[in-house]
Amino acid sequence: MHPRLAAVTKAYDVRGRTPEQLDDGIVAALGAAFADEVGISDGRGRAVVGHDMRDTSPGFAAAFAAGVASRGGSVVSIGLASTDMLYAASGQLDLPGVMITASHNPAGYNGLKLCRAGARPIGLETGLAAMAEVAGGLLDDPVDLTTAPEPERLDFLQAYADQLVGLAPVAGRRLRVVVDAGNGMAGHTARAVLDRIDVEVVPLYFELDGTFPNHDANPLDSSTLVDLQAAVREHGADLGLAFDGDADRCFVVDERAELVTPSAITALIASRHLVQMPGATILHNVICSRAVPEIIAEHGGTAVRTPVGHSLIKAEMARTDAVFGGEHSGHFYFRDFYLADSGMLAALHVMGALAEQSGPVSELMDQFSRYAASGEINSTVDDAAVVTERIAEAYAAHDQDRLDGLTVTAPTWWFNVRASNTEPLLRLNVEGDDEAVMASVRDDVLALVRR
Incomplete structure (x- = not known):
């Protein structure tokens, strides 16, 4: 593999510092390789492209589209998007797709998350390594970025929001929810989704800004939750939600401003699915709490333990026909969402469960937190x-x-x-x-x- 591609090709995506490791030329070469890999070269199809709010993302989206066009494919651009919004577009349109994002990485990084039609993931072993080989061979004869046609534009935000609320309706008492978008893509998507349900939203850092002026959009780092916790206390909120940069992960704090573990969220959402689908299979990764398989079994489900990593989990969900899967890192996967992960859909499930009962979220979650x-x-x-x-x-x-x-x-x-x-x-x-x-x-x- 070309050393420049080797430096940015990871297990599940492409990611690196800009422009030292990742630039328009590499992204365009990857666009051409992607067109070959998913079979849309020579005028045989289209791909959907979305991007986050980082300064380099619009340019990378255009470079990727130029690479696709250089192979005779075409692009549908949904513009600013969260990663789960890109998955929704790939699923609804039945098109392969790419999301330009570096997820929770700090400013100065960018990357690509890639999928086949129906949001089926492309990882190192399922096409990404082959793409990197092809892209490396194109660097000496770079794609001409000046001749690419203007992509088709599609406003997909409302269709995405409608789909999520349809999958996890929220009904019952009205909730007050603090949402920390971290200047990431939840600042674009949260309003569209939450305006469809009966909640009072207290927004934090909804302004899109890839320099992350307030804190990194990485809720795995507990220091980034401090402002959310303070706002939950100040506003007497029922709960707080923190999203990462591309909004595919969600972390929850309760009414006391204490973190609810993703393992507890996994157990809660699993129990909700098992009410609707008794006996269903639920996935959990190796670092989830022991409470998760216990609770799945207690609710009549079948628990399957998996390695960490979204490509592996999605493949195992397909193999086992699992209805849901959770990772302790805050990724949650849904069979009725193309086996893909969505932080916003997980948040809707938590709010739905809370709105149906009168107690606080800490009381709701006690039954799912045992160790x-x-x-x-x-x-x-x-x-x-x-x-x-x-x-x-x-x-x-x-x-x-x-x-x-x-x-x-x-x-x-x-x-x-x-x-x-x-x-x-x-x-x-x-x-x-x-x-x-x-x-x-x-x-x-x-x-x-x-x-």
Whole structure:
């Protein structure tokens, strides 16, 4: 693979710093390779393109369209979009698509998320590596960006909002909800969706700004939730919602401004699906709480444990005909949404469940939160494989599996260590029956990691 493509081609998408790693030429080459990969070259079809609010995104969308056009394909542009809005367009129009975004990455990054028609993902093993090979071969004979035809324009925001509200209606008492868009794409989509239901919205940072002047649009970082938590307290809100930069992930804080874990959200949405579809299959990844499969079983469902990562989860959902899947990172996947993830659809499910009963969201979520969790702890290591084996040896007397990294399980605790795909990091998640058990295991494993 050409070194410039190797630097930006990740497991599930393309991502890199601009313009040092990712520029118009590379994006155009990827557009040409994409047209070949999805079979829309030589006038045989169209692709749908959306982009986020980063300064480089409109130019990258145009460069990608030029690359598609250089192969004889054409583009339908939906303009500013969240990633789940692009998936909705790919699904409704039955077209392959690309979203120009670097998701939760800081300003100065950009990237591409790619899918086949029907929002079927394209990852490293399902076409992205082949595309990168083709694109690398085009860099010496670059696409002419000045001759591309103007793409067809489509205003898709209302169709997207209608679809989501139709999938997860919210009825009952009126809620007051603080929404922190983080200057990301939820600032474009949240109003269109939430204006269709009976909620009072308190907006935070809805102004689209790819420099992220208030905080990074990355709710996995707890420091980015501080303003949302303060606003929930100030306005006496029923709950708060925080979206990442491309709004495909959603995190929830309760009326006390305390974080509701994505595992608890997974269990809640699973239980709602199982009321409608008894016996259905629900997916959860290896770092979700042990409460998730317990609750799925208690509601008569079948729980399937998966590795981390959206391409893997979507493939497993298709294989098992699962109705829903959740990741502890705040990604939630829905069979009735093309197996794709949508932070906004997950938020509608939470609001729908809350509006149907009179108590606060903390009371609603208590039944789905059973154990003490460490959260994800990242450690820089020289060799993740060596450290992982050191941990496996130390815990050889306990049950272990290698579905994704190393998971070690005991009656009152479990932990998982996984190497990062992109950085020299080892990620640790620990859960215990109570805080003391969790902290003891966490500290013991960290001592092995950082020895």
